Structures are given as structure tokens and as C-alpha cells.
Amino acid sequence: MFAVVRTGGKQYRVHPGDKIVVEKLDGNAGDKVTLGDVVLAGNGGDLKSTSGLTVSAEIVAQAKADKVTVFKKRRRHNYRRKKGHRQQHTILKIVAIGDHKEQKTSAAKSAPKTPAASGQAPKGGQKPTSGQKPAAPAKETADVTADQHKAGDVAGTPTENPAPNNQKSAGAPESAPKKGAAAKAKPKSGSTKNAAPAKGGAKKSPKK
Numbered sequence: 050m051f052a053v054v055r056t057g058g059k060q061y062r063v064h065p066g067d068k069i070v071v072e073k074l075d076g077n078a079g080d081k082v083t084l085g086d087v088v089l090a091g092n093g094g095d096l097k098s099t100s101g102l103t104v105s106a107e108i109v110a111q112a113k114a115d116k117v118t119v120f121k122k123r124r125r126h127n128y129r130r131k132k133g134h135r136q137q138h139t140i141l142k143i144v145a146i147g148d149h150k151e152q153k154t155s156a157a158k159s160a161p162k163t164p165a166a167s168g169q170a171p172k173g174g175q176k177p178t179s180g181q182k183p184a185a186p187a188k189e190t191a192d193v194t195a196d197q198h199k200a201g202d203v204a205g206t207p208t209e210n211p212a213p214n215n216q217k218s219a220g221a222p223e224s225a226p227k228k229g230a231a232a233k234a235k236p237k238s239g240s241t242k243n244a245a246p247a248k249g250g251a252k253k254s255p256k257k
Contacts, residue, residue, distance in 0.1 A: 050097075050149040053089040054104050060088060063143045066151035068109065073137040082106045082141065090146065102147050109140040 053062050057072025074082060084104040090097045114136040121130040144150065 050090070050092045050146050052087050052091075052099075052102070052104055052146045054084045055086040055088055056084055063104065063146070065143055065145055065149060067143045069141050069143070070112075070138050071141055072139070073111070074108070074139045074141075076108045076139075078108055078110050080108045081144075082108060092149075104146050105144045106141040107144055109142050112138050112140060114138055 051062060051064050053060055055061075056074070059071070061069050061071065063069060076082060082105070084106060087099045087102045087104060090099050090102055117134045117136075119130075119132045119134060122128065
């Protein structure tokens, strides 16, 4: 069932169990409030009489809206006024409309999920249920793999590098020469016959 109530100059369409924010009403959290100004009421597509119909609600909390800044200015008159305002609100929970109250849904009858049904591994200290195999520790798995490699049972056994110290035979790419190295290299001369003697190497002939 629904109803349209009027409070604080505004109209609200409500159902039992709804929460609405209305203009401030007197009271504290937990107090009961009766809204008697019912404009319209009905159940589905059928309308009902509103004479003597009231809506009972409960105050959830007293709150305030967001701050609104009010700024006034008159140019060339040196007039400026700035004020802030927060409207006070009341949060209501609709308990019942006339004799109709909120219908509580029955809890679904479902068995608690077990770790085996959800596919999760049991936590430490719990024994695995039937149908589950305990997971092998990581260290044991690593030891088994190493033993299989030694025995040659595992396919794809890594091969040793034929020449670890020789880059050409190992297939390593040759490092490209630097750009400035070729320009700085001096050409090799074929003979040294026409070369000038060194300054310190020439022996002086003895004087007669």
C-alpha cells in the first residue's frame, strides 16, 4: 500500500518501511510521529478513501542540509553581504499506513556453505573434508621436480652452454664499433725508411 502525505509544504509518496527527508519536525531520535494530512492512498491500482487515514512514522535523526552561500552586491555603492545557511531536516521512517505495516520477508532457508562446496582451501588447523586432497607444500614440490630433472624423466631438460667464455661460438651478437673509434685510428705505414729520426735517438758525431 502507498500514500501521498503532505508535510512542510511538500508532498511525499511513501510505502511502509521507506525513509524520507522532510522539513524539521519537533522531537528526538526514536520518537513517534503521526502524519494526518494524507492526500492520496491506494493499493496497487485501486484507490482508497483518505478520510481518517493517518501515516505513522518514527524519527531516525535530526540533520542539516548542505551549506548554501548567499552573496549580495551592489556595484558602485561599496555594498557586499555574504551569509551562509544550512536548512534543518528530519529523517523519518514510515512505520505503517493506517493498519498496513511493513511486511518482513522470510529468511531464505539455505544451508551454510562449506569450504569444499565453495572451492576454498580449508584454513590452518582444519582437516580437509572428504573428496579433498591436501595441497602439497611448495618445498616438497620443488624437491620432486629437482629429482625428476636429475633422473632425466622431465622433458625439456636444459642443455649446457657449449662455449660459455666464447661469445662467437655461443651466438652472442658482436658489439658494434663506436662512431669516433674509426676516425681516431691512425693508418699503418708500410715502411719506416723515410721516417724522421727521433730527437733524443740521434747520436752526435765526435769532434776532431
